[in-house]
Amino acid sequence: MDRDLVEQARRGDREAFAVLVHQVSDSLYAVAHRILRDSGLAEDALQNALVLAWRRLPHLREPDRFEAWIHRILVHACYDESQRARSWTANVRVLPADGPTTPDGTAAIADRDELERAFRRLPIDQRAVFVLHHYLGLPLVEVAEMLEIPAGTARSRLHYATRGLRDALAADAELVVSGGHIA
Amino acid sequence: MTDDRSIERAARSWLEIGPTAAPERAVDAALLRIRSTPQERDLRIPWRLHEMFTPARLAAAALVGLLAIGGTYLLVSGPTPSTITPLPSPSATPTAVPTATATPTHSSAAVAPTPQGTPLPIPALSKSFTSPAGGYSLKYPTDWVITPGRGGGYPSGPGIADRIDGPSVFLRAFSIPIGASQTDAQWLESYCEQGIGNATFCQDAIPTWPAIKIGSVTGRLSQDDLRMPGDPNTYFEAAVVVGHRGYVFAMEGVLDEAIFQTFLESVRFDPSAARDTGT
Numbered sequence: 001m002d003r004d005l006v007e008q009a010r011r012g013d014r015e016a017f018a019v020l021v022h023q024v025s026d027s028l029y030a031v032a033h034r035i036l037r038d039s040g041l042a043e044d045a046l047q048n049a050l051v052l053a054w055r056r057l058p059h060l061r062e063p064d065r066f067e068a069w070i071h072r073i074l075v076h077a078c079y080d081e082s083q084r085a086r087s088w089t090a091n092v093r094v095l096p097a098d099g100p101t102t103p104d105g106t107a108a109i110a111d112r113d114e115l116e117r118a119f120r121r122l123p124i125d126q127r128a129v130f131v132l133h134h135y136l137g138l139p140l141v142e143v144a145e146m147l148e149i150p151a152g153t154a155r156s157r158l159h160y161a162t163r164g165l166r167d168a169l170a171a172d173a174e175l176v177v178s179g180g181h182i183a
Numbered sequence: 184m185t186d187d188r189s190i191e192r193a194a195r196s197w198l199e200i201g202p203t204a205a206p207e208r209a210v211d212a213a214l215l216r217i218r219s220t221p222q223e224r225d226l227r228i229p230w231r232l233h234e235m236f237t238p239a240r241l242a243a244a245a246l247v248g249l250l251a252i253g254g255t256y257l258l259v260s261g262p263t264p265s266t267i268t269p270l271p272s273p274s275a276t277p278t279a280v281p282t283a284t285a286t287p288t289h290s291s292a293a294v295a296p297t298p299q300g301t302p303l304p305i306p307a308l309s310k311s312f313t314s315p316a317g318g319y320s321l322k323y324p325t326d327w328v329i330t331p332g333r334g335g336g337y338p339s340g341p342g343i344a345d346r347i348d349g350p351s352v353f354l355r356a357f358s359i360p361i362g363a364s365q366t367d368a369q370w371l372e373s374y375c376e377q378g379i380g381n382a383t384f385c386q387d388a389i390p391t392w393p394a395i396k397i398g399s400v401t402g403r404l405s406q407d408d409l410r411m412p413g414d415p416n417t418y419f420e421a422a423v424v425v426g427h428r429g430y431v432f433a434m435e436g437v438l439d440e441a442i443f444q445t446f447l448e449s450v451r452f453d454p455s456a457a458r459d460t461g462t
Contacts, residue, residue, distance in 0.1 A: 134194055166187065
């Protein structure tokens with residue numbers, strides 16, 4: 001990331017900020033999409049994050065940390081979008097996948113749809129840590145730093161996200177094996 | 184059923200699927216909005232140490248840790264200090280964070296180092312404190328304030344751990360009995376999993392924890408200079424098993440490893456004197 005561009009943008013240079021936006025927007029959108037699992041919500045989160053970043057840029061103390069800083073803003077924008085979306089998704093219940101599976105769930109693990117459903121059941125803050133760690137490849141200490149949460153909390157969120165996925169996958173597998181249906 | 188590793192592997196592959204480029208319309212729309220959006224004026228006052236230590240922040244951090252069963256044990260184990268006056272301290276100049284890796288590592292691998300060339304003065308440990316419940320004693324500076332814990336279990340609430348407050352730094356310590364069928368190594372794993380990370384993380388992390396002298400025995404440094412960039416406060420935590428009890432010592436605030444080590448060296452263990460009645 002070009003420090004001079006960040007400095008220029010901090011001083012109100014919109015052109016400089018536009019260059020920065022083009023440098024980071026792909027990564028921001030990719031992260032938002034993976035957290036929110038929805039193109040429309042991810043676009044809204046991206047837009048809101050970029051506008052908020054522009055407004056708050058003069059407060060950025062460390063220009064070298066611009067990328068981490070704007071990812072933090074994006075994650076918070078994702079929280080907001082998730083909150084907004086909750087009202088109409090609250091009553092949506094997922095259905096178990098059709099098709100063959102095995103009692104030990106091995107086949108389910110490989111099933112993209114099952115992962116999608118399991119991931120959507122996770123709280124948004126756990127999804128964020130999971131995506132930053134497993135998609136961006138950030139160590140948990142950096143995730144914690146990015147989100148301004150204690151490192152232990154980041155570890156906990158990742159732990160519970162993984163456990164949540166495991167439990168959801170197991171529940172799905174059991175449901176299908178036993179012939180049950182979710183109402 | 185599947186284990187965490189296979190889930191993580193599958194999830195990583197699954198996360199790779201999906202868009203990697205932002206839609207132009209979204210970027211253009213944002214830039215259009217920015218054209219008519221003024222920036223905020225920077226009215227923030229410079230960062231101050233006591234902001235880190237306000238009771239509200241520490242209480243909030245403790246609550247989050249408690250609810251998430253995350254973080255380290257000792258941040259949730261007692262009341263917070265009302266005010267902490269900064270010591271003559273190292274520079275608050277932000278320090279660099281080492282390059283990222285995707286592998287879970289010991290926490291010291293990804294935190295900023297203690298400010299180099301400016302070792303903090305090591306306080307004189309002239310008074311002795313014997314834990315009423317923890318089965319240990321240690322030395323501390325004359326003007327530090329003791330708040331004995333009631334002991335008796337994991338510090339999942341206030342007042343379990345002993346606490347010693349100094350200017351800009353505090354120490355917490357507790358001990359718990361190890362289960363009859365539990366080995367020392369198993370306790371260390373459970374200690375890690377309950378306070379620091381999940382089983383996968385701990386499996387990788389524990390072998391990397393450096394040895395550290397605690398009294399006359401050797402423990403493990405589980406949290407080594409856990410510092411965020413630009414923050415003069417840091418966190419150290421060490422654990423050891425003595426007499427089939429697990430002991431945990433932690434310090435947070437403006438300190439460095441030499442100070443933590445000095446306190447640890449003053450520790451004397453007496454597992455038979457421990458009382459487990461707190462929880």
